[in-house]
Amino acid sequence: xxxxxxxxxxxxxxFKICIVMLCSEQDAQDVIQETFCRYLEKAPEFKDKEHExxxxxxxxxxxxxxxxxxxLRHPQIPIDELADSLASExxxxxxxxxxxxxxxxxxVVIYLxxxxxxxxxxxxxxxxxTAQAARKRMQRGREQLRSVWxxxxxx
Numbered sequence: 001x002x003x004x005x006x007x008x009x010x011x012x013x014x015f016k017i018c019i020v021m022l023c024s025e026q027d028a029q030d031v032i033q034e035t036f037c038r039y040l041e042k043a044p045e046f047k048d049k050e051h052e053x054x055x056x057x058x059x060x061x062x063x064x065x066x067x068x069x070x071x072l073r074h075p076q077i078p079i080d081e082l083a084d085s086l087a088s089e090x091x092x093x094x095x096x097x098x099x100x101x102x103x104x105x106x107x108v109v110i111y112l113x114x115x116x117x118x119x120x121x122x123x124x125x126x127x128x129x130t131a132q133a134a135r136k137r138m139q140r141g142r143e144q145l146r147s148v149w150x151x152x153x154x155x
Contacts, residue, residue, distance in 0.1 A: 003040055010053060011036075014060045021064040031067065035060045098148050106141030109134055 011032060018028035038059055046052040099107060108127065112118045118126070124134040 003036060006039060006052070006056070007036060010056050013053075014056060017057065018060055018064055021061070022067060027067060031060055031063045034063055098145060101148075102141050102144055106137050106144065109137040110141045110145075113138060 014032050014035060015028055018031045019025065022028050022031065035056060039056065044055060046055065099110065102110065109123055112123045112126070113120070120134050120138070121131050124131040127134065129137075
């Protein structure tokens with residue numbers, strides 16, 4: 001059976017299994033996509049359709065378990081709750097919200113420098129970039145924050 005045929009035949013069944021295990025439509029779709037990617041990569045030989053179905057189910061279930069294990073080890077907090085829990089005063093909450101609006105590359109560098117207190121060289125080492133790249137990201141982030149604050153205070 002080729003990939004297209006397998007997707008048509010088994011994707012609904014796999015989706016139902018994944019949605020029950022993960023309780024998230026997007027995560028279930030990610031797992032199904034990864035399952036079929038592995039189907040393509042491994043190109044296993046199957047005895048019959050039942051063997052193929054069992055293989056796909058096993059791969060999908062294992063990927064769901066991996067994802068749940070990841071969630072347990074790396075708990076996540078929604079951004080709205082994060083802003084409320086980290087900043088107590090209104091001004092701090094607004095600043096944090098503006099920081100969270102920055103692109104990830106700039107946000108991480110600014111957070112590590114100003115909040116965690118790391119030096120530019122340390123940040124560069126953590127992120128696997130040059131010190132100059134870290135400085136440039138910090139500069140761009142500051143410029144974006146400055147322009148946002150300028151707009152707010154000039155109204």
